[in-house]
Amino acid sequence: MKLKTFTKNNRYTVMLLGLMALILVFFTATKGGAFWKLSLWKGMTMQFPEYGCMTLGLMFAFISGHMDMSFVALGDFASILAVNYMSAHVVDGMTNGQVGSIMFVAILIALSIAIIGGAINAVLVSRLNIPPVMATIAMQLVWTGFSTALTKGYAVKGLPALYTEIGHMELFGFLSIPLLIFIVLFIIAAFLLKFTVFGEKLYMMGNNLKAARFSAINTHNMLLTSYILSAVYSCIGCLIMVSTMGSAKADYGTSYVMRCILILVLAGVLPDGGMGKIMDVLLSIITIQIIATGVNMFPQLNTYYASLIWGGLLIIVLIVSTRMSGGTVRVRKPRKAPQKTA
Amino acid sequence: MSEEYLLQMTGICKSFSGVRALDNVNFKVRPGKVMCLAGENGCGKSTLVKIISGVYTKDEGQVIFEGKEITKITPAEATRLGIQVIYQDLSIFPNLTVRENLAINSEITAGRKMVNRKRWDATAREALSKIGCNIDLDAKMGELSVADKQLVAICRALLFNAKLIIMDEPTTALTKKEVDALFVTVRQLRDSGIAIMFISHKTEEIFEISDDVCIMRNGKNVYSGQTADLTRRDFTYYLTGRELVDDRFVPTNISAEPILEVKNLCMPGKLQDVSFELRKGEILGVTGLLGSGRTELALSLFGLAKPSGGQIILNGKSVKIPSPIAAQKLRIGYVPEDRLTEGLCLQQPIADNITLASLKRLSNALGLLKKKDIYEDAAKWVKIFSIATNDPKKNASTLSGGNQQKIVLSKWLSNDLDLLILNGPTVGVDVGAKQDIHALVHQLANEGLAVMIISDDLAEVVVNCSRVIVMKEGAIVGEMTGDAITEDNILEIIR
Numbered sequence: 001m002k003l004k005t006f007t008k009n010n011r012y013t014v015m016l017l018g019l020m021a022l023i024l025v026f027f028t029a030t031k032g033g034a035f036w037k038l039s040l041w042k043g044m045t046m047q048f049p050e051y052g053c054m055t056l057g058l059m060f061a062f063i064s065g066h067m068d069m070s071f072v073a074l075g076d077f078a079s080i081l082a083v084n085y086m087s088a089h090v091v092d093g094m095t096n097g098q099v100g101s102i103m104f105v106a107i108l109i110a111l112s113i114a115i116i117g118g119a120i121n122a123v124l125v126s127r128l129n130i131p132p133v134m135a136t137i138a139m140q141l142v143w144t145g146f147s148t149a150l151t152k153g154y155a156v157k158g159l160p161a162l163y164t165e166i167g168h169m170e171l172f173g174f175l176s177i178p179l180l181i182f183i184v185l186f187i188i189a190a191f192l193l194k195f196t197v198f199g200e201k202l203y204m205m206g207n208n209l210k211a212a213r214f215s216a217i218n219t220h221n222m223l224l225t226s227y228i229l230s231a232v233y234s235c236i237g238c239l240i241m242v243s244t245m246g247s248a249k250a251d252y253g254t255s256y257v258m259r260c261i262l263i264l265v266l267a268g269v270l271p272d273g274g275m276g277k278i279m280d281v282l283l284s285i286i287t288i289q290i291i292a293t294g295v296n297m298f299p300q301l302n303t304y305y306a307s308l309i310w311g312g313l314l315i316i317v318l319i320v321s322t323r324m325s326g327g328t329v330r331v332r333k334p335r336k337a338p339q340k341t342a
Numbered sequence: 343m344s345e346e347y348l349l350q351m352t353g354i355c356k357s358f359s360g361v362r363a364l365d366n367v368n369f370k371v372r373p374g375k376v377m378c379l380a381g382e383n384g385c386g387k388s389t390l391v392k393i394i395s396g397v398y399t400k401d402e403g404q405v406i407f408e409g410k411e412i413t414k415i416t417p418a419e420a421t422r423l424g425i426q427v428i429y430q431d432l433s434i435f436p437n438l439t440v441r442e443n444l445a446i447n448s449e450i451t452a453g454r455k456m457v458n459r460k461r462w463d464a465t466a467r468e469a470l471s472k473i474g475c476n477i478d479l480d481a482k483m484g485e486l487s488v489a490d491k492q493l494v495a496i497c498r499a500l501l502f503n504a505k506l507i508i509m510d511e512p513t514t515a516l517t518k519k520e521v522d523a524l525f526v527t528v529r530q531l532r533d534s535g536i537a538i539m540f541i542s543h544k545t546e547e548i549f550e551i552s553d554d555v556c557i558m559r560n561g562k563n564v565y566s567g568q569t570a571d572l573t574r575r576d577f578t579y580y581l582t583g584r585e586l587v588d589d590r591f592v593p594t595n596i597s598a599e600p601i602l603e604v605k606n607l608c609m610p611g612k613l614q615d616v617s618f619e620l621r622k623g624e625i626l627g628v629t630g631l632l633g634s635g636r637t638e639l640a641l642s643l644f645g646l647a648k649p650s651g652g653q654i655i656l657n658g659k660s661v662k663i664p665s666p667i668a669a670q671k672l673r674i675g676y677v678p679e680d681r682l683t684e685g686l687c688l689q690q691p692i693a694d695n696i697t698l699a700s701l702k703r704l705s706n707a708l709g710l711l712k713k714k715d716i717y718e719d720a721a722k723w724v725k726i727f728s729i730a731t732n733d734p735k736k737n738a739s740t741l742s743g744g745n746q747q748k749i750v751l752s753k754w755l756s757n758d759l760d761l762l763i764l765n766g767p768t769v770g771v772d773v774g775a776k777q778d779i780h781a782l783v784h785q786l787a788n789e790g791l792a793v794m795i796i797s798d799d800l801a802e803v804v805v806n807c808s809r810v811i812v813m814k815e816g817a818i819v820g821e822m823t824g825d826a827i828t829e830d831n832i833l834e835i836i837r
Contacts, residue, residue, distance in 0.1 A: 204694060210684050211683070
């Protein structure tokens, strides 16, 4: 009975653990020992932090009941400016300290762009009442447009060596800097959602924006904060991506938009708002990374199939999660019990 | 139709995941009569209707329609037999015109693929002529008043040669005048031989319209028979399972100085020169028809509507109220009209809903939640209001309408308030919960709270208010105090 209640309250956790077990069994059966090589798993911890950060950002938008499609494009633009700044100011023969301070300024520039971009999204959605999907798709085009105009579509190079070095540095032999950044961002996000007034209001507002407004909650400010968080988290993800790619480009990581949505929906954080647990998001990120790495081990499935795989997976997950939530969210459930009246 | 009864239901049982929603329910509907199905919220009325209309399947029992036993009812079968249900949400297409709404079903049943405007027009006109009502066929359904929507829904039902029309709480969103008009139509239908099953929990309406009555409580029917054999006292007893005392509010603690003064409040097309005062310890009723400006008045006192002119004076100081946040700072609370869309986060826990407007008090300077205090606060209100739940961590959606309304009230009462505005505080609330809510509001007023009740439920206004202002077309057209407050006096001014 206790187990039953646990399963009912944590359906997504149970589902994700089951899915993960299934995948592990599948890859072990098909690839055997090659799948359990330490280097393979270390590789995974290098790969997921970039889109992991983006996912955590998008999660704020989803929980508030809104959508953000612009986060990767905005992050790309911000990191192009950052790389440009670094390549213009770093010259040969500088000490690490000098390069470091230039990098610091560059990162600040990128983050300010992200904050501005997030604020624009919030204004479009909450003050001008444009439907979130459309507003943020339009902003996605705008940011990609800026990036393309600025770079003519080429990758921006000239990243200081120190930047990529830090990106590939490992503490204690396993904790890479990107992973560390992800862990820190995850803890911040979990803390915000679970223990603060902001998190509480975000879930309530996501469930019913109007009721939140009628309860004297400043929904404009809430949306401003959640869109800025989304943009900043995504920008940090893009800055990590820059270090692995060694450059910045207008269209790096565009496929991450759909992957982030896939991860969130798989974790039960639906854009309807007010739903989902951050621990499930973590499980979901790991699951998706295992799938990505595992699929890579099949040479027959080259990168040309990537869209097909992720798209197909997204559709399946959408169908399943809509069916799972269908009873409670969209359709009115039959009244379960005659209510005792007080 | 030789049978005495059109529909006979015996021993109907239905359970949802082990919980009995209907327990051995029996009743009969006579042709050409109005049968009222009465009961508090959550007593199983809706479930019963859904069994008749084929949405749910019964677990046990017998259904006899026109003398023939029907073993399996599906929605299509119910329609074929002539059973039509008009649900609370009316199941209409708000973005289509009246004509399209009326004609679409028969077009679909006939399997037609092409649109013929003339034929649609004919169908729609025929439908409207059945009850002789006059509604613009080109109007968008969503823009009609609730009353007109209902008429369209009735007409649509008639197009299917309905023999039994079931109306699920049709008067909930109607004003008194519209209710009267609806009753005229209902009688007209009855006289033409159609049986009407009328679902309601409003005593006055049931006695006014019904020939037979079936009262349900907790999934069982506790009375069924002719309405004439029943006194109002018995009726209330059957409905609630307890004796009802009529408690009129007597103010004992009215302050000398008004806490709120509203001077010449204007809003183009909504409010005209509205001025009034409100003292602590008073319960002021604001009544009027839908669209009379009563809701706009409340919204402008709560920062959700911007008046174009006029003055609001709180505690002797002229104030501007640009947002609900400002209103809360001025110690004003507002319980909105529509609990589902404006009052509650249904898919969130009861406790979180109760404490939503007092998170500032329930957190520290850094914005960290004091979870323990939140649950204590919630538990306190669950107790004060006797909200029917064993676990405040369950979602608000698990509660009945009356209990949900108690949550919305708790949300504001857990703030320290000077002024509480209640807009339709007991709409869709069962008699028992209604009494609880009224009693608490009386107590709070006598403890020094200023209360404004906005309502078109005149009985509610009469029982609860020490002073009443009546609004019409955005202006105050009448005011009465004490014993002068009667339903008749109010109606005279409204009409």
